Amino acid sequence: MSLTPSDAIESLRQQIREHDYHYYVEDDPRIPDQDYDALMLQLKKLEQEHPELLTTDSPTQRVGGVPLSSFSTVQHVAPMLSLDNAFSEQDMQDFVRRIRERLKLPATSAVEFAAEPKLDGIAVSLLYEKGSLIRAATRGDGEFGEDITANVRTITAVPLRLLGGSVPLRLEVRGEVVMSKATFEAFNRRAVTKNEKPFVNPRNAAAGSLRQLDSRVTAKRSLDCYCYALGLLEGGEWPEDQMALLERLRQWGFKVNPEIKLVSGIDGCSAYYSQMMARRDQLKYEIDGLVFKVNRRDWQSELGYVSRAPRWAIAHKFPAQEAMTTVESVEFQVGRTGAITPVAKLKPVFVGGVTVSNATLHNMDEIDRLGIQVGDFVFIRRAGDVIPQVVRVVLEKRPDAARPISMPTHCPACGSDVEREEQQAVARCSGGLSCPAQRKEALKHFVSRRAMDIDGLGDKLIDQLVDTNLVQSPADLYMLQLSSLLGLERMGEKSSAKLLKAIDKSKSTTLAKFIYALGIREVGESTAKAVASFFGNLQSIKEAEIERLQEVPDVGTVVAKHIHVFFRQPDNLDVVNRLIEVGVHWTEGQPSRTKDASGSLPLTGQTVVVTGTLESVSRDDAKALLEQLGAKVAGSVSAKTSWVLAGPGAGSKLSKAEALGVEVRDEKYFLSLLESNGLQPTGD
């Protein structure tokens, strides 16, 4: 059953009136501008097809909304109009062609336009008498607006007194009040922490801030104002074109947008459009398009007005950055470091120039903040190259079948437990080594120099090994054959053989390096060393409870929990066992490095500096061993240094130690120190 044209028109008008109310009166739009504009276009089209149904109270014939009753109403000295829109290059060509026709211009003469950014804010009228600001008002319905003088007076960009010698008797200036993107974001961040409702976009923020009943609130919102038109000029000469008008505004002390340019013909308009599209994201404030105004005032007068807009100007809209759609489901994606991110799967929608079907929800805190559920209608925002965001849920439209979103307890990629620490927004998969989503990162870490130290196994090669399925877990590295390596890009006979040798060599390692190589969250090199020397063998680490793990120097609750959870995942244990099966080994010691009764280690409280070349051990390993014994290893010698471990070739550090009278010890002393504490020099 299809509607009669008259019913269809009435239904559209009714919808538009409701949206006007939410938008203009409540500053709380229920649909994105793009959808609103579409309704408007539909209505215009129907009214054109059925002129007999056009009435003067149709939204197509009116400007803006009704003034809010909480402010006193003022009548504008000259109506404040709207602008016609162009949504495409074709619309722009039509606009220029119509002007040419009306002015009966020859095809060769180009029309000049003042090309201005269309600031996405609130239009205001500023009335001056004898140079003083006496009244400021919103556009309202174009004829009547709201008196917001007290609030506008708080905006520093609005002069309270005109500058310059030639001050007219009466002057009405029009401009746009905007809130910068930075102010808007800061405001919303604060609103969220205070559990207040954030604004949808900077335009709404500007509208809401301007229409405060207490102007002290407005004053805090750091609003800005750019002026671009005159409504009245008594006792002065009206400038002869738009560019001259803007210059005059500047002289009177108004802020005029610095991006404004004079352009010529449709080509000039198109070039300006491309330039501004490219600059859009860099601007401090939001613009939703450009306004092209016939520059010459005599031509403006000749072209005149239609119902609600001048014929001599047009707003060329940019692609909308906001759109409304529905959340069809929520998927949990596992990042390469195990972070689990909820992603909203959307009904595809065109926004910011592309079709969007996913939007990140970041984490559970964001989900709580938005109050979002599966099935909800949401506003999506895509500005520039930023990934699409859900900015708001339209609660009024929530369907009965909407379902809350909860974090899965198991990783969607590998089934391991999901960990989420208290006070932390991010949830993570605990399947570090075995999780396919984390495979490449885990392998890159596993082979790195301070871990298993496999020479010649770079990131690109790992990508290839994983992508070709030759390697899924670290143990697979030790199963690689010459023949399979030869099939890879840039792997010849020689490099493949060399790699296999490096892999084989890495089998001989230390417990500390092995623990570090596993890539347990927050277990860095020094923690791995501390854990290895505390427990002495892998079995004890695997079995250790959280309390026991916390006894390791520098291991707190969080790290202890990570280690504990890691060794409770069957898949991780599998990988560890397989590594040992394929021949990864180290010398296990006694759990001898526990703290003594007083809680200190042999070198606790001592600061040691290592310099020169040591024979039996690399400098890094020497530092690590000293740390295991409780020493603090420093990079430079000072009076606080307890002693210096110096090998041959020591330079300035040695001379400094001698100058300061700091004791210098050699490698032999160091080795005996290790021996008496049951440690062995490691390294190659």
Ligand SMILES: NC(=O)c1ccc[n+]([C@@H]2O[C@H](COP(=O)([O-])OP(=O)(O)OC[C@H]3O[C@@H](n4cnc5c(N)ncnc54)[C@H](O)[C@@H]3O)[C@@H](O)[C@H]2O)c1
């Ligand atoms: N989402 C909703 O529910 C809803 C409801 C009503 C209106 N709207 C939106 O409001 C807009 C319609 O309002 P409108 O009639 O103000 O039209 P408009 O915003 O498209 O254009 C006119 C306005 O542009 C502004 N402007 C900015 N820079 C300018 C410049 N350099 N020169 C001249 N003017 C400049 C002025 O404030 C002027 O009043 C549309 O974008 C529409 O989508 C949305």
Ligand SMILES: [Zn+2]
């Ligand atoms: Zn996983």
